[in-house]
Amino acid sequence: MIEVKNLTKSFGDKTVLQDISGTFEQGKTNLIIGASGSGKSVMLKNIVGLFKPDSGEILYNGRNFVNADRDTKTDIRREIGMLFQGGALFDSMNVEQNVKFPLDVLTKMPEDEKLDRVNTMLKKVKLENTNKRMPSEISGGMQKRVGIARALVNSSKYLFCDEPNSGLDPMTSIKIDQLLAEITDEYQITTVIVTHDMNSVMEIGEYILFISNSKKLWEGTSSDIIHSGVQELDEFVFANKLMRKVKAMNG
Numbered sequence: 001m002i003e004v005k006n007l008t009k010s011f012g013d014k015t016v017l018q019d020i021s022g023t024f025e026q027g028k029t030n031l032i033i034g035a036s037g038s039g040k041s042v043m044l045k046n047i048v049g050l051f052k053p054d055s056g057e058i059l060y061n062g063r064n065f066v067n068a069d070r071d072t073k074t075d076i077r078r079e080i081g082m083l084f085q086g087g088a089l090f091d092s093m094n095v096e097q098n099v100k101f102p103l104d105v106l107t108k109m110p111e112d113e114k115l116d117r118v119n120t121m122l123k124k125v126k127l128e129n130t131n132k133r134m135p136s137e138i139s140g141g142m143q144k145r146v147g148i149a150r151a152l153v154n155s156s157k158y159l160f161c162d163e164p165n166s167g168l169d170p171m172t173s174i175k176i177d178q179l180l181a182e183i184t185d186e187y188q189i190t191t192v193i194v195t196h197d198m199n200s201v202m203e204i205g206e207y208i209l210f211i212s213n214s215k216k217l218w219e220g221t222s223s224d225i226i227h228s229g230v231q232e233l234d235e236f237v238f239a240n241k242l243m244r245k246v247k248a249m250n251g
Helices: 040-047 070-078 095-106 111-124 140-152 170-187 198-204 231-249
Strands: 002-011 014-024 029-033 055-060 080-083 158-162 190-195 207-212 215-220
Touching: 002 040, 014 040, 014 207, 029 040, 029 170, 029 198, 040 158, 040 190, 070 080, 080 140, 095 111, 095 140, 111 140, 140 170, 158 170, 170 190, 170 198, 190 198, 207 231, 215 231
Parallel strands: 014 215, 029 190, 029 207, 080 158, 158 190
Antiparallel strands: 002 014, 002 055, 207 215
16 A cells, blocks of 8 residues: 655646645555646656655555655665556567566576566466567557566566556557556555546546646546546546547547
């Protein structure tokens, strides 16, 4: 579980996050949503330690990541897996080497154990026998699945995904959502996803935190979101539905 308490972050005179709190529970798909520029990606970067908040607390199972000592921060970072927006695979490495990379950097595991772990994760994301293929030889959806395998190969307790469906067609996006939900449930990890994709929100949003103009305006589940009564959220939902219709009309 990750608890965010009264998180505030500014850049110069601009406040990007203002007094935001939320709880991301273990074994659930937790979503941070909002329009472009709302602050959701900045919130993610604060949670994982890429930015330091001006004030507030970020608790990983009770451990305050913001004010932790170096050893505690290192321990927490080893428990974190990241799926970046573009996949962020190393172009010069094949699939096996990409997935194995965290084990090479963070562990002293014997090579045969590393390969066993890599193959287990590739099977989990349905990419058996792709070990020697290069990123340029596989589709965008497959690259995202390699990214998921890499993020979890070190037995991560926390999985963070930044716009995992960016650049993917609707059917592939659905498969990625389903995979993330299945892995979250099976491994009982704490998954936090930044997205503006309403399909993801409605299909896998077990906990949703909506940010607008630097503030948290709503939190709840996918079944509650249509009846939120929050004008900004209603506009966000409608805009996304309209965008999907336009994309469908344009093929």
